Amino acid sequence: MSTLENTVIYWPFWLGGLAIGLLVLAYRLATARMLGVSGGFSDLCAACVTRRAVSPRLPFLAGIVLGGGAAGLLMGRPPTASAGPIGELMALPLPVAAAWFVFGGLLIGFGTSLAGGCTSGHGISGLAQLRRPSLLATCTFMGVGVATTWILFHTLGA
Amino acid sequence: MFRRQLMFGAIFGFILVRAGATDPRMIVDMFLLRDLHIMGLIAVAILVAASGLHLAAALGLRATDGQMVRVEHQAPWRPGLVLGSAIFGLGWALTGACPGTALAQIGEGRWMGLFTALGCIGGAALHRRYGPRIQARLARSS
Secondary structure (H helix, E strand, C coil): CCHHHHHHHCCCHHHHHHHHHHHHHHHHHHHCCCCCCHHHHHHHHHHHHHCCCCCCHHHHHHHHHHHHHHHHHHHCCCCCCCCHHHHHHCCCCHHHHHHHHHHHHHHHHHHHHHHCCCHHHHHHHHHHCCCHHHHHHHHHHHHHHHHHHHHHHHHHCC | CHHHHHHHHHHHHHHHHHCCCCCHHHHHHHHCCCCCHHHHHHHHHHHHHHHHHHHHHHHCCECCCCCECCCCCCCCCCCCHHHHHHHHHHHHHHHCCCHHHHHHHHHHCCCHHHHHHHHHHHHHHHHHHHHHHHHHHHHHHC
16 A cells, blocks of 8 residues: 555545644633644543642543544545554454553653653643743654654564 | 633634644544654644734733733643643544543544543542642652
């Protein structure tokens, strides 16, 4: 399958980018907050401990799941479509596959909490505000993502 | 505010899936620099958001808290910024997802997203426990 097939299925990058950019603006005006996801996971932990869901990010996170569901239904493809090498990991025995993604998730959850933001928090909201720490954060996580993938591909030949 | 946050989250999740951000193959192709679709997506989002924010501030628009939109260019320096970002980047490459896309993957029915998101919660919990200690150590050494 070529990447051309993927771009036929998905919105062109400029449309997705325009939509997200406008969403960031609308969110800023409607909630007085900059859009970001990673803090919501910490808030979820806090809510579990205190048994009180006070953070506005919790319904936001729940919404992401629902919206993702709606888009998936609309696009009508099986969710295994176009998953590539990472998708192939799901073909491993379930405990192994689950362990891989949970481990990766631990890195994501811990790393974004330590960094104070993720792709949306630092990458989009931070850079939209021209913040230098966010530029450093974004270059770092992008750079490590590139390096990791290259190493995995050239050692495992995935 | 609950319904509003839910709605915005839903729109965000919808866009993430519809634009291909939840497709792990797209992420791998981006990291291999084979297909810059996702990078282009992020770049356009930044351009649009930055332009709109600065325009809103210049026009003196007010948010629902009654305050005028101001773009805060300064942000406090976090000792864990670089290390945390590096750890996050590693996790992103391994799972093909970030916090937002992992959640959208769950909705979409990509079950890997469920495991990734569970891991994210665990990672955030670990940070609540050990983060301050690590940040203090990083602050001392920098």
